[in-house]
Amino acid sequence: MAFEKLILQHEKRVYNIAYRMFYNESDALDMTQEVFLRVFQKINQFEDNAAFSTWLYRITVNTCIDEIRKRTGKETYSMDEPRETEEGNMIRQYSVTEKGPEELYLEKERMEALHEAIQLLPEEYKTVIILRDLQNFSYQEIADILSCSLGTVKSRIARGRMQLKNILLQQKRELFNKTTV
Amino acid sequence: MTCEKIQENISLYLDGILDEEERKKLEQHINECDQCALEFTHMLDIMDMLHSIPQKDVPHKFHKELIKKIDQVNNSSSDNKKNKILRSLKPIAAVFLLLLFIGTSAILILTPMGRMSKSIRNDSAPQEMIESKAENTVTSESYDREVTFDTEESKLSESSRSFSEIGSLQGQKIIKTASLSLEVEEFDSVIQDIRQLVESNGGYVASAETYIYSSNYEKKEYLKEGHMKIRIPSEKYGTAQQQLIEMGHLKHQSENSENITEQYIDTQSRIRMLKVQEERLLAIMEQATKVEDLIKLEQRLNEVRTDLEVFQGRIQNWDQLVTFSTIEIQIRQIKKASLQTVSPNFTVKMKDGFIDSINHAQSSIERFLIKIARHFIQIIFGILLALIGIWTIRVIYKKIKMKGE
Numbered sequence: 216m217a218f219e220k221l222i223l224q225h226e227k228r229v230y231n232i233a234y235r236m237f238y239n240e241s242d243a244l245d246m247t248q249e250v251f252l253r254v255f256q257k258i259n260q261f262e263d264n265a266a267f268s269t270w271l272y273r274i275t276v277n278t279c280i281d282e283i284r285k286r287t288g289k290e291t292y293s294m295d296e297p298r299e300t301e302e303g304n305m306i307r308q309y310s311v312t313e314k315g316p317e318e319l320y321l322e323k324e325r326m327e328a329l330h331e332a333i334q335l336l337p338e339e340y341k342t343v344i345i346l347r348d349l350q351n352f353s354y355q356e357i358a359d360i361l362s363c364s365l366g367t368v369k370s371r372i373a374r375g376r377m378q379l380k381n382i383l384l385q386q387k388r389e390l391f392n393k394t395t396v
Numbered sequence: 397m398t399c400e401k402i403q404e405n406i407s408l409y410l411d412g413i414l415d416e417e418e419r420k421k422l423e424q425h426i427n428e429c430d431q432c433a434l435e436f437t438h439m440l441d442i443m444d445m446l447h448s449i450p451q452k453d454v455p456h457k458f459h460k461e462l463i464k465k466i467d468q469v470n471n472s473s474s475d476n477k478k479n480k481i482l483r484s485l486k487p488i489a490a491v492f493l494l495l496l497f498i499g500t501s502a503i504l505i506l507t508p509m510g511r512m513s514k515s516i517r518n519d520s521a522p523q524e525m526i527e528s529k530a531e532n533t534v535t536s537e538s539y540d541r542e543v544t545f546d547t548e549e550s551k552l553s554e555s556s557r558s559f560s561e562i563g564s565l566q567g568q569k570i571i572k573t574a575s576l577s578l579e580v581e582e583f584d585s586v587i588q589d590i591r592q593l594v595e596s597n598g599g600y601v602a603s604a605e606t607y608i609y610s611s612n613y614e615k616k617e618y619l620k621e622g623h624m625k626i627r628i629p630s631e632k633y634g635t636a637q638q639q640l641i642e643m644g645h646l647k648h649q650s651e652n653s654e655n656i657t658e659q660y661i662d663t664q665s666r667i668r669m670l671k672v673q674e675e676r677l678l679a680i681m682e683q684a685t686k687v688e689d690l691i692k693l694e695q696r697l698n699e700v701r702t703d704l705e706v707f708q709g710r711i712q713n714w715d716q717l718v719t720f721s722t723i724e725i726q727i728r729q730i731k732k733a734s735l736q737t738v739s740p741n742f743t744v745k746m747k748d749g750f751i752d753s754i755n756h757a758q759s760s761i762e763r764f765l766i767k768i769a770r771h772f773i774q775i776i777f778g779i780l781l782a783l784i785g786i787w788t789i790r791v792i793y794k795k796i797k798m799k800g801e
Contacts, residue, residue: 219463226462230454244455248462255466329445347411348446354413373407380442 218258222251225268228350229275235345236279238334246282250275269359272352276342276360283338332382340375347372399425402432406439485789492785500778503771569714571654572633572721578644583620583729586643590624590725597636599628599720609728620729627720640725647728660714663707670704 229250234243253274261270333341346352346360358368402425408414409422426433580586587606594601606622628636641649677697684690731751768775 218466222459222462222466226454226459227451230458231451234452240452240455243452244458247454247458248465251462252465252469255469325445326449329449344446348443349449354411369408369413370404372411373404376407376439376442377403379446380438383442384438 218255221254221267221271225271226251229271232272232275232345232350233279235333235349236283236341238330242282246275246279249282250278253278266359269356272346272360273362276346280338280342328383328386329379332379332386335382336375336378339371340378343368343371344375344379348376399429399432402426402429403435406432406436410439410443485792489785489789493782496778496782496785500775503774503778504767567657568655569657569660569718570630571656571714571717572630573652573654574633574637574721574723575648575650575652575726576637576640576646576723577648577726577728578640579647579728579730580644581730583622583727586727587622587624589643590626590640590727593636593639594626594628597628597632599626599632599636601626602722617731619731620727622727624725624727626723626725628723630719630721633721633723637723640723644727648726656714656718660711663710663714667704667707667711670700670707673700674704 226247230243230247233246233250234240237243237246250271254271257274261267333344336344342361343357346357347354352360354365354368354372357372358365361368402422405414405418405422409419414422426436578586583606587604591601602625604622604624606620608618609621610617610619612618637651674697677693677700681690681693681697684693
């Protein structure tokens with residue numbers, strides 16, 4: 216069926232967005248399935264073919280955010296990685312990880328840290344960072360998907376990145392502290 | 397530009413959406429400001445890191461399972477709900493409409509249709525009777541004629557014998573009489589035609605009579621019948637008859653020729669003799685002297701003259717009759733569907749059949765319309781119910797459709 220073609224086209228992207236939202240494979244899979252089911256059911260309501268991807272990803276973002284909010288009641292953190300504030304609590308996993316050769320682990324840790332940092336972002340920043348830096352949607356596309364103005368998108372992306380940077384620096388500091396200790 | 401603003405612009409700069417002016421400002425500032433330059437570096441790092449995160453592949457099973465689930469959704473729940481309710485509605489709707497249909501048609505069919513055929517028969521019956529009467533009269537007339545013909549004929553046969561002795565027929569005095577019975581469709585025009593014919597042939601109408609013999613007040617049909625006695629110059633008598641016959645449908649024809657030559661001649665000779673007597677008497681009266689004689693002579697003269705008048709009158713009459721033949725015409729108007737030929741029985745039936753079918757068709761249509769008028773309200777009611785039913789079904793269908801979405 217034609218719908219399968221649509222699924223194949225967008226499957227990976229939807230999955231990655233979901234994965235980045237939850238940083239959890241099974242959650243991501245559930246979410247992806249949910250997204251496509253919703254799309255299938257609501258496809259009658261959809262009017263314009265040109266804006267289909269926008270519509271699809273809007274559903275993706277909303278489905279994920281709905282689920283996140285459902286789970287935590289808070290904007291920011293997912294259940295798997297409970298966090299309280301930005302101020303720099305260490306990630307359990309992070310603290311437990313064993314350290315091998317410094318560089319390797321640094322590299323790995325760097326990536327890990329990044330992933331975690333993304334998870335720590337507030338909802339709005341997280342969404343735009345995922346869409347912009349991880350999925351390469353254009354500013355305009357993001358504005359369409361999130362149904363907000365271009366200006367909002369610009370400021371959110373800028374601030375999101377800055378926050379990310381701050382979180383990473385914090386973690387780095389701690390890491391740095393740890394390693395040094 | 398303040399550092400804060402510059403730092404805000406770094407992100408945009410790195411995405412390449414900063415306009416020319418702002419870009420230059422930023423580049424300039426970064427060259428000068430260490431803090432901002434540091435920020436710039438950090439931002440660059442982060443973005444590099446972000447961009448280096450690989451895309452995860454969708455697990456292989458997942459796609460298949462997703463397709464399965466979608467198919468399940470497609471076939472089950474929502475559609476079934478729709479279909480089930482629709483399906484259960486369909487028979488209900490069908491039964492409802494069927495009942496309506498049966499109801500309304502039952503109302504219409506309730507009064508039996510086939511009652512009226514007999515009354516139609518009755519309508520045509522009197523017509524039949526009239527016609528047969530007319531026929532009878534016609535035949536009786538012609539019979540009378542024939543009777544006279546018979547009685548005359550014996551005389552004629554005698555006189556014809558004597559005449560054959562006398563010689564050719566050219567000097568003969570023959571009175572021709574004919575009787576025609578015509579059936580026509582257009583009565584008045586035929587009468588006109590006959591009159592014209594008479595005039596053009598140099599004849600005259602001796603008598604004419606018209607009356608209506610059949611009236612049908614409902615249809616406003618009045619059938620006329622008429623008698624005409626016309627006198628046509630004897631030389632044109634034959635052609636005139638032919639022309640008359642062509643005017644209508646000949647039902648009956650009879651001809652009669654009376655040869656009165658013998659009587660005529662007798663009468664003529666008597667007249668001669670009477671005239672001679674008359675002259676002689678006149679001569680004697682001139683020489684008579686006595687009054688008694690004169691009176692007697694006078695009486696005798698009167699007798700002679702009276703006889704003379706009678707005989708002369710006869711001659712004149714005969715002259716008339718011989719010169720002008722008589723044609724008696726009976727004209728009868730008939731309805732178009734019922735022209736009769738000389739063999740009456742079959743065509744009478746045919747005519748009846750035609751009339752019947754036309755009348756029947758006409759009255760059935762009338763009855764049907766009356767029936768509709770009588771049951772008008774019920775019909776309207778039935779239609780309203782049907783419409784309401786259809787409308788309700790539509791509404792329910794729409795609701796189901798919306799719920800499904």
